[in-house]
Amino acid sequence: xxxxxxxxxxxxxxxxxxxxxxxxxxxxxxxxxxxxxxxxxxxxxxxxxxxxxxxxxxxxxxxxxxxxxxxxxxxxxxxxxxxxxxxxxxxxxxxxxxx
Numbered sequence: 001x002x003x004x005x006x007x008x009x010x011x012x013x014x015x016x017x018x019x020x021x022x023x024x025x026x027x028x029x030x031x032x033x034x035x036x037x038x039x040x041x042x043x044x045x046x047x048x049x050x051x052x053x054x055x056x057x058x059x060x061x062x063x064x065x066x067x068x069x070x071x072x073x074x075x076x077x078x079x080x081x082x083x084x085x086x087x088x089x090x091x092x093x094x095x096x097x098x099x
Contacts, residue, residue, distance in 0.1 A: 006047040013040035027079045027089045038068050 013036055020033030042061040049057025083089050 003047050003051050007044060010040045010044040010047065013037075013043070025090050027082065027091050030091060031075050031079065035068060035072075038064060 017033040017035075017037035017040060020036070021030050024030055024033065042064055045057035045061045045064070047057070049055060049061075079089060
């Protein structure tokens with residue numbers, strides 16, 4: 001299979017994720033769209049790594065997955081805090097959480 005097809009898939013996944021972040025109001029859906037965008041970047045990194053014959057892109061993808069795992073922990077904690085305070089997971093209600 002041609003590596004360019006993987007890059008097209010990565011671009012499509014990134015576009016879907018970016019559209020979801022811009023359009024949706026639910027914090028969990030926005031959070032999942034950000035994860036989709038990170039996975040699209042990982043696919044592009046691994047594809048370029050494979051095309052050039054080195055492991056640099058795969059190492060960057062590994063570190064991106066580690067950072068994404070930490071992001072999941074912090075992001076879900078914030079979403080749970082906002083949901084408990086406002087009884088809604090809407091992004092618009094999160095701006096009302098000023099002290």
